[in-house]
Amino acid sequence: MEITTIATGSKGNAYRISDGRTALLIELGIPYKKLQQALQYKTSDITACLVTHSHQDHAKGIKGALDNGMTVYATQGEIEAIGITHHRLKAIEVGKPTQIGTWKVIAFDVQHDTPEPVGYLIMSEQGEKLLFITDTYYVKQRFPAVDYIMMECNYCESVLDENLESGRIHKSLYKRVMKSHFSLENVIKFLKANDLSQLKEIHLLHLSDSNSNEQMIYEAVARATGKQVIIA
Template identity: 50%
Template sequence: MIRIETLATGSTGNCYLIDDDRTQLLLECGIRFKDIRRKLNFRTSSVAGILISHSHKDHCKGVSSALDASLDVYMSGATASEIGISHNRIRLYENKKQFRIGTFTILPFDVQHDVENHGFLIQSDNGSKLLFATDTYYVKYKFKGLSHLMIECNYSRKILDENVESGRVPQFLANRIIGSHFSLENVLDFLKANDLSKVQEIHLLHLSDSNSDEGMFKQEVQSATGKLVYVP
């Protein structure tokens, strides 16, 4: 079993804790590190590492302070270059090459965004298998044997179109959202295309403040999958 705790999600910052009772990892570090420490009751010394998917500030804001606190931070070479950071605690990963952190085996895989971005397939020695994917409009890979999903569900195309028509969202911004984020419709297609037979939990992440509907998203995904769905 993997325990998932959302410390922050959305355009103002993203950070998630996963714990298999032997190893703790942070996925993203997009809020101030002192806020992460506070949310973890100042027990960050038990965190074995931090995975960073890409260079946008809402996913890496706290990286410098985390490094200075002697935490290992894992990112791609392109992401480190885009952030403009170097440190002896940075650990570079490569696309589709597995690596280990404690009891977790992590496989980064490329996803589609407006900068280089990676999702993570994370398998615990206890048999749990978690998929994490955010800030992408498309995931081209299929997965088997998943037990947990953490996946972006940023907007509904219907809500976004209504906001464009009403003038609440300018067309240029809508085009950027469509070209860089996962919609409810794409999430449902992705879930349909993958093996969910062992899935215990689905966590919908990074909902837009204005182009989403938390209750509707949860109901739609639950109805489509029959799984336990969380919207943090």
């Protein structure tokens, strides 16, 4: 499986995956022109895009993608929040497998401050499984025998606490981050609660510029799992 990070973080998110037969995008949080530039204008092989929720850093480029012939999937609640009506913008149902090219996709609910946010379990015909999770502080589901995990690790609790104490972050934002994003500590708890026996790579996404510590995150997750860790 090929995994490419195009953009990650609060300024925009976009990721490309391919099983060698079907290429998908996950998230369209950058303008479509920037997406084209990042992919050297090789977008015709992309079968579809999966969007997790309607915030602009995940959905900004949807209109441009639709206008250029790309099919986009999101839940009905997030489609309504995005506010675009288009025949290529399709609703995906939580828990219902959807076939997209050679991939089978299952959306599952997550905890975020939008109407119907989701993560995705994405399975190739070759049997490999990719788990994609972002913008949530908790995931109740457990996932056996996945091969790749792409998940948010937005902040470190110690760094966030220091920023609150020093006044670098307002208490209201502090509370929002705690209730809408994955901390390093919860990432480790989630990983330990799942079957990692087949896991090949952990891709950590959406690190906060001010509330995280990349080296701390890398070392903590690698030590806790014994797996290859890639900071996007």
